[in-house]
Structure formats: C-alpha cells, structure tokens
Amino acid sequence: MEYKKILKDEVEVFRENGRRFLNGELTKAEFKGMSGGMGVYAQQDQKSFMIRLRTPSGVASLEHLKLILSYAKKYELDKVHLTTRQAIQLHNLGIEEVCDIMKDAIDHDLFTRGGGGNYPRNVSLSPMSGVEQGEAFDVTPYALDVSRYFLGNATSYHLPRKLKVAFSSSAQDTANASVNDVGFIAVIDNGKPMFRMYLAGGMGGGPAVAIPYPELICPEDTLYCVEAMVQLFEAEGDYKNKAKARTRFIPRRMGVEEFLECYRKHLAHVKAFYKFDGIVPEVEEETATDHVRTATRIPQKQKGLYSLILHPQCGQLLTEDLEKIVWFMDKTPKSDARVSMEEDLYVRNLTLEQIDELWALVGEHMMETPLKMTLSCVGVPSCQMGILQSQKLCREIISAVEEAQLADAGLPQIHISGCPNSCSRHQVAEIGFAGRKAKVEGVMEDAFTLQVGGATAKEGAHMGEIKGVILAREIPKFIVETGQLLKESGRAFKEEMRGEAFEKLVQKYVVA
Known part of the structure; x- marks a missing residue:
C-alpha cells in the first residue's frame, strides 16, 4: 500500500535525525518533537531508546507475538513491557536497531506511527470483547x-x-x-x-x-x-x-x-x-454455564471456554515467558491473545485443561491477587518525562505486602504513575499514586500524591479524591497498614476508605 511506502520513507528521515541527536546536533526537545509521532522516545540516558509497537487495540495476533519475540531475542532483551494503552514496548535499543525494527514491522502490518506525539493513540478496547459474559x-x-x-x-x-x-x-x-x-x-x-x-x-x-x-x-x-x-x-x-x-x-x-x-x-x-462503510453488529447468544471467576480465570460466554489473565509483575513480561506463550498458542489453534489496559495478556478461548497447562508453563512469574496485579508506568530511568521510579515502588509494595502475608487481605489493585501524566490512570483508581518531589523540613524528597476512590462508568465515572502527599519510602508501610485495617474490619476498601480509621491512617503518613 502507498502509506507503507510513506511510512518507510519517514523511517529513513527519522534515522538521520536520530543520528544528529546522538551527535548533539539536535536538542532533547527538538528530537522529542520528531520522535513521538514515530512511536519512539529517547530514554533518560539520551543514548538508548524505547519503541512502542501498536498492537491494534491490544489484539495481539500470533504472527505479531512471534515477530515481537524475534526482536526481543535478536537484540538480547530480557523482557518486553505491556503498556496501559494495550501496546508492547521494547526498551534499551540503539537508534539503528529502532529504525530497523520499524521498517521490518511495517512489512508485517505492525506499526509504531502515532504511538506518541500529537496523534491519535492506540484505540483502546475491552480485552474480553467477543467473549465477555453480559x-x-x-x-x-x-x-x-x-x-x-x-x-x-x-x-x-x-x-x-x-x-x-x-x-x-x-x-x-x-x-x-x-x-x-x-x-x-x-x-x-x-x-x-x-x-x-x-x-x-x-x-x-x-x-x-x-x-x-x-x-x-x-x-x-x-x-x-x-x-x-x-x-x-x-x-x-x-x-x-x-x-x-x-x-x-x-x-x-x-x-x-x-x-x-x-x-x-x-x-x-x-x-x-464523507462516505464510510459501516459495520453491522453481531449479537452472539450466551451459552455459558459457569459464571464463577477468579482473579486470573474468567469463564467466557461460550460454554466450556475460559480466558486466562497473565499479569507479569509491573507489566514486564520476560522474553522466556513470551516464548512459552507463543509456543503454547501455536499448538492451540483456537486460542487468541489480547493486551489489556492493566498490563495483562489475556489468552482466550481455552478449556480448563489448557488453562492449567499454560499456567504450569508461565504461572511462576505471574501475579494472582488484585494487589499483586498492581500496575505501573515504566517511569524513571526508562521514561524521559518521568519524575520517580514507579516500577521500583510497585515492586516494593508487592514485596512488603507478601512479607506481611496480606496479599489476600482485600487490598485493591493500585495504579502508580511516575509523574502527574496519569499513564497508569491513577486518577480513576481505587488507590492511585503520582510521582513528584516534596520539600520536607527544607529537603527535597521523592514522594507520591495519594488519590483514592476513583472509578469509571460501571460505578459512575469520577476522579479519585486527592488525600495528600506521602514520601516514597513510606508508601509500602502505608499499604501494609491499610491491608491490616481491611483484614481487621472485614470490609472492602471502597467502604473502608470512607471511615475514620482510614482517614487517621492517611494523616499519619501524609507530609503535604
């Protein structure tokens, strides 16, 4: 197609601009203005780069997963990142590698164009669409x-x-x-x-x-x-x-x-x-008899079929696990995969036996409770615009909660953004954190703004309430104490957050 040639020609222009940036001929801001629309960003070291592969609406075909796996192996990447906009990112690449990937991916109908900058972003989609009960x-x-x-x-x-x-x-x-x-x-x-x-x-x-x-x-x-x-x-x-x-x-x-x-x-x-060819909707009858879901296993509307949610910690999917998933899907013809906005990979159209088989292959590295399925943007040092290390905080929270044996205490999924940009959608989370700096007793400290009680349409969409600023190093302890509160009260967080005990706990930790 003509647009493929246009996109490939753009890559060569971008390659030259990338070289100029590395040679100091373009400023950080000038290069960012050029790179965002290509789906590429320089990382904070200004020497390595991230590329965002736009798996369309998270629909990750087996062909595309194989292609992404081939890039990860070719460039010796130990992991890929599942994003909160249903794309897949590769990090720590050189400019020549980034451009080679872009051109090759275009030949396979996998694109990066518009992955950043002043362009329409990846169109988001319910990951269970087509198989969701109700x-x-x-x-x-x-x-x-x-x-x-x-x-x-x-x-x-x-x-x-x-x-x-x-x-x-x-x-x-x-x-x-x-x-x-x-x-x-x-x-x-x-x-x-x-x-x-x-x-x-x-x-x-x-x-x-x-x-x-x-x-x-x-x-x-x-x-x-x-x-x-x-x-x-x-x-x-x-x-x-x-x-x-x-x-x-x-x-x-x-x-x-x-x-x-x-x-x-x-x-x-x-x-x-304008003249567009409209798509006539198809309504499929539900035949499911199983309606009991767990954090990782969802019965579909098709009788006898299930979807398995694979959530790698902080959205970082190990290349070795991606290879196992590709191998499994290759031999399971009816399966398909969707990247979700929660940094998950949904593998769909499976029997219970197939779910057990896939979990045995990769379950060791996957999270199984809402709290452990906490999501985080990539943050510092990968993100050029990041303020704090959101992924580090994510890991520290999970570790602290596991050590306190509170992973099953009813703590909700937490959304962590390394800056106020809300890439993790912390503003509509039950518990959300946004990275910032805070001056405490004359010293600039790493801190996060706490926001609670956000929701989307199923409960009436609204932004969470900003409760204050907590030092980054204190947040794991704050979450552990929140878990202890939930365990003692037996109430869901949505109820507990309105109570006096939670408010006192918040005031114990906020510094601004």
Whole structure:
C-alpha cells in the first residue's frame, strides 16, 4: 500500500535525525518533537531508546507475538513491557536497531506511527470483547476499523495534542470509554445494538470525566463520530498552550451546551461530505454455564471456554515467558491473545485443561491477587518525562505486602504513575499514586500524591479524591497498614476508605 511506502520513507528521515541527536546536533526537545509521532522516545540516558509497537487495540495476533519475540531475542532483551494503552514496548535499543525494527514491522502490518506525539493513540478496547459474559455485543470490529482509519491518515493529521478513542463492550467499561476524548460503550436499546457515546474526557493535568452525548449512536456511524471529533479538535483545540491543548479544555471554554452544538455541526458536515462503510453488529447468544471467576480465570460466554489473565509483575513480561506463550498458542489453534489496559495478556478461548497447562508453563512469574496485579508506568530511568521510579515502588509494595502475608487481605489493585501524566490512570483508581518531589523540613524528597476512590462508568465515572502527599519510602508501610485495617474490619476498601480509621491512617503518613 502507498502509506507503507510513506511510512518507510519517514523511517529513513527519522534515522538521520536520530543520528544528529546522538551527535548533539539536535536538542532533547527538538528530537522529542520528531520522535513521538514515530512511536519512539529517547530514554533518560539520551543514548538508548524505547519503541512502542501498536498492537491494534491490544489484539495481539500470533504472527505479531512471534515477530515481537524475534526482536526481543535478536537484540538480547530480557523482557518486553505491556503498556496501559494495550501496546508492547521494547526498551534499551540503539537508534539503528529502532529504525530497523520499524521498517521490518511495517512489512508485517505492525506499526509504531502515532504511538506518541500529537496523534491519535492506540484505540483502546475491552480485552474480553467477543467473549465477555453480559456484554452487549462484540465491539472489536469497530475498534480495529478506527485503528485502520487513523493509521491511513497518520501522516496528514495536524492536531494540537494527542487524541484517545475507546470502545467498551459493556457497562463495566473496561476500556475506560468514559474518560477518553471519544468513548463508545455498547448497549442494547429496545433489542437493538447501539453505542452510548462520551466526548472530551481525559486524565493528566486538568482531568475530566467525558460528557455523555445525549443521543445513542448507531454502530454503523462510529467513524463519522470519530472524524467529527478530529475535525472539532483541529478547529477548536489550543495550539498555543500545550497544558490546555486536550479536548477536555474545549467545553470548559465554550460551555457544555455550546460544545455539543459545535460537535453536532461537525458531525453533520462529516456525514454530508464523507462516505464510510459501516459495520453491522453481531449479537452472539450466551451459552455459558459457569459464571464463577477468579482473579486470573474468567469463564467466557461460550460454554466450556475460559480466558486466562497473565499479569507479569509491573507489566514486564520476560522474553522466556513470551516464548512459552507463543509456543503454547501455536499448538492451540483456537486460542487468541489480547493486551489489556492493566498490563495483562489475556489468552482466550481455552478449556480448563489448557488453562492449567499454560499456567504450569508461565504461572511462576505471574501475579494472582488484585494487589499483586498492581500496575505501573515504566517511569524513571526508562521514561524521559518521568519524575520517580514507579516500577521500583510497585515492586516494593508487592514485596512488603507478601512479607506481611496480606496479599489476600482485600487490598485493591493500585495504579502508580511516575509523574502527574496519569499513564497508569491513577486518577480513576481505587488507590492511585503520582510521582513528584516534596520539600520536607527544607529537603527535597521523592514522594507520591495519594488519590483514592476513583472509578469509571460501571460505578459512575469520577476522579479519585486527592488525600495528600506521602514520601516514597513510606508508601509500602502505608499499604501494609491499610491491608491490616481491611483484614481487621472485614470490609472492602471502597467502604473502608470512607471511615475514620482510614482517614487517621492517611494523616499519619501524609507530609503535604
């Protein structure tokens, strides 16, 4: 295809710019402006690089997993990172290696373009879509359709900043549609498959829950709706102030009603001048008889089939485990894999016997309780924008909780971001931490802002309450004491966090 040639030509231009950056001819900021849109970032040492392979909406085909495994082995990488936007990252590469991977991956329909910078990001998707009990319908075709559309236009976009689109297959909103720039949640309305649409949401600086669109959307119209938001963003977004350049700031400036009216005008324009082939939804009847799930095993809506959640600690999947997963899937023809937004790999369409077999292969390195399945962005030293070592804190929390024998005490999954950018979505977590520096008694210390009680659509989307700042070294002890509190009370964290005992515990640890 023509766009593949364009993308490959871009890689060679980028290769030369990468060399100039390493030679000191380009500043850190200049190179970042060039590299983000290519899905590449320099790491903090300014010598090695990270590449983000956009497994489309987390749909990780066996061919793509084999390809990623081949890169990890060729460049002697001991692990790959499963991201919170359902992509797979490779770290600690040279610029020549990064560019060689990009060109080769294009030949296999695996792309990095738009993985960063002012472009539409990987379209998020419920990892159980198509097999989830209670879902309205399978939204996978719609997410992939938007992904293909974005890719075909990646070289022509001129957006103020990134744009995020999400598709959830049920009210559980496992793709976080209710806090994205454009979100779709599948519903059945009077027996008809439809989408409930959300607009102008997002996390990071100035976070906002998305605005529910007043009318339900026909599934065949999703591309029209997405393109309308792209055009609104290009027309109304802030190109001068980067801090306010996301879609969520537009309705704050206009007012919600004026924003919705503006969106309707763009939607009418797109419908008048564009022609998209809509996808007709398919509603599959549920035949499941098993409805009991565990933290890692989920019964599907298809009778006798299950999905296994593989969560490597901190999202770091060992290359040796990836090789075992690929081997297993290669000999299990009906299986497929999805990368989730929780840094998991879901292996789907398995029998109980096959689940036991796969767990025996890789379970030693996988986490099994919500707390141990805590997620973390890569943070320092891999992330150029990171402030603190989020992965280090993740490991320390898990270690402290295991030592205290509280992994099963009801502690929820924690979301840890190494800076305020919310790559881990700490703002909508039950317990979230965001890295920062804090001055304590005249000394600058590593610390994290604590946020609790966040949620997405299944409970009414809202940002968590900021409780204060805790020193990084004190957080494992704080979590252990929270676990002890839950064990003694027998209550879920959602209840306990509203109580006096938890508030006293928070005040014991906060320094600001």
